[in-house]
Amino acid sequence: MTVRIFLIFCVVPFALMADGFSGLGSNADGFVKPVPDAVFHFPADHGPHPDYRIEWWYLTANLTGPNGTAYGLQWTLFRSALAPGEAESWGSPQVWFAHAAITTPNKHFATERFARGGIGQAGVEVEPFHAWIDDWSMQGSDLNSLKLRATAPQFSYDMVLNARGPLVFHGKNGYSVKSAEGQASYYYSQPFFQIEGTLRLPEGDVEVTGQAWLDREWSSQPLAETQLGWDWFSLSFKGGAKLMGFQLRQTDGSIFSSGTWINPDGKTVSYSDGTFVAEPLAMSSVSGRTIPTEWLISLPEQEVSVNVTALNRQSWMDISIPYWEGPVRFTGSHEGYGYLEMTGYE
Numbered sequence: 001m002t003v004r005i006f007l008i009f010c011v012v013p014f015a016l017m018a019d020g021f022s023g024l025g026s027n028a029d030g031f032v033k034p035v036p037d038a039v040f041h042f043p044a045d046h047g048p049h050p051d052y053r054i055e056w057w058y059l060t061a062n063l064t065g066p067n068g069t070a071y072g073l074q075w076t077l078f079r080s081a082l083a084p085g086e087a088e089s090w091g092s093p094q095v096w097f098a099h100a101a102i103t104t105p106n107k108h109f110a111t112e113r114f115a116r117g118g119i120g121q122a123g124v125e126v127e128p129f130h131a132w133i134d135d136w137s138m139q140g141s142d143l144n145s146l147k148l149r150a151t152a153p154q155f156s157y158d159m160v161l162n163a164r165g166p167l168v169f170h171g172k173n174g175y176s177v178k179s180a181e182g183q184a185s186y187y188y189s190q191p192f193f194q195i196e197g198t199l200r201l202p203e204g205d206v207e208v209t210g211q212a213w214l215d216r217e218w219s220s221q222p223l224a225e226t227q228l229g230w231d232w233f234s235l236s237f238k239g240g241a242k243l244m245g246f247q248l249r250q251t252d253g254s255i256f257s258s259g260t261w262i263n264p265d266g267k268t269v270s271y272s273d274g275t276f277v278a279e280p281l282a283m284s285s286v287s288g289r290t291i292p293t294e295w296l297i298s299l300p301e302q303e304v305s306v307n308v309t310a311l312n313r314q315s316w317m318d319i320s321i322p323y324w325e326g327p328v329r330f331t332g333s334h335e336g337y338g339y340l341e342m343t344g345y346e
Contacts, residue, residue, distance in 0.1 A: 148160075
């Protein structure tokens with residue numbers, strides 16, 4: 001183990017690593033908490049918020065190769081704070097980590113990176129936009145036009161993204177409630193990216209095109225202590241509409257849910273707890289766990305009732321904080337494609 005890796009792991013919040021996503025419900029004293037009716041400031045809010053405990057820049061993409069083969073791509077940069085605020089050099093309380101993945105119909109490749117804050121190894125700048133960790137990067141003149149890169153021993157990718165619609169805000173003007181107790185985050189997305197580039201896989205390079213979705217979210221306590229994990233869906237419909245929906249699973253077996261309907265022009269309709277419904281239809285054995293990989297998604301107010309199926313049921317992120325993440329397809333009242341993330345499954 002190199003000295004750098006040793007120092008990183010000395011300061012990574014081990015409670016988060018050990019408890020996985022359930023650690024997001026732990027004490028957040030001293031950190032700023034989201035409040036309703038906040039005003040966003042761009043481009044500043046595309047950058048980090050060090051007084052909040054956790055934050056992410058989270059991109060997923062549905063891709064197609066020259067022969068029609070479907071692929072999925074993920075690039076995520078996380079910031080997690082040991083204490084509020086920022087400091088220079090090794091005094092920084094900020095820890096950065098990142099995930100990258102490629103999904104094919106029969107394989108799933110995933111890897112991760114870790115970094116200390118304050119030493120230039122990772123960070124986010126807004127003018128011009130540049131998010132990075134080591135040689136992984138998401139950068140461009142602004143958030144509308146980006147280049148994306150990640151490398152790993154088994155795979156890499158270089159992509160170009162161009163936004164074809166506006167930012168959208170979830171919840172009430174970007175204030176996204178996560179529990180009946182009032183936990184919340186600031187949450188907006190750019191779901192209108194067109195993406196193209198090259199996937200480098202063990203069997204060779206593949207030129208791909210498709211659609212990508214970027215989530216921006218920050219908070220200090222996004223889960224309640226009674227919540228185990230979440231199931232998050234981003235669905236793109238033929239015709240141009242989109243749906244973001246999530247449910248948070250409670251320790252007593254109940255569910256807290258939320259959804260955002262996105263019209264093709266970017267105008268949104270937000271739905272509070274109980275309106276967006278996700279019901280497992282089929283389970284799969286994945287890395288020693290039983291995980292739902294087929295779902296019935298309902299949003300009656302938009303006459304949506306669709307059967308969502310994983311492209312690759314074994315899309316397990318076998319990393320320090322393991323979870324399921326992969327592309328999906330759906331049929332029923334509507335047809336289309338999207339992405340699914342599931343956390344907290346033991």
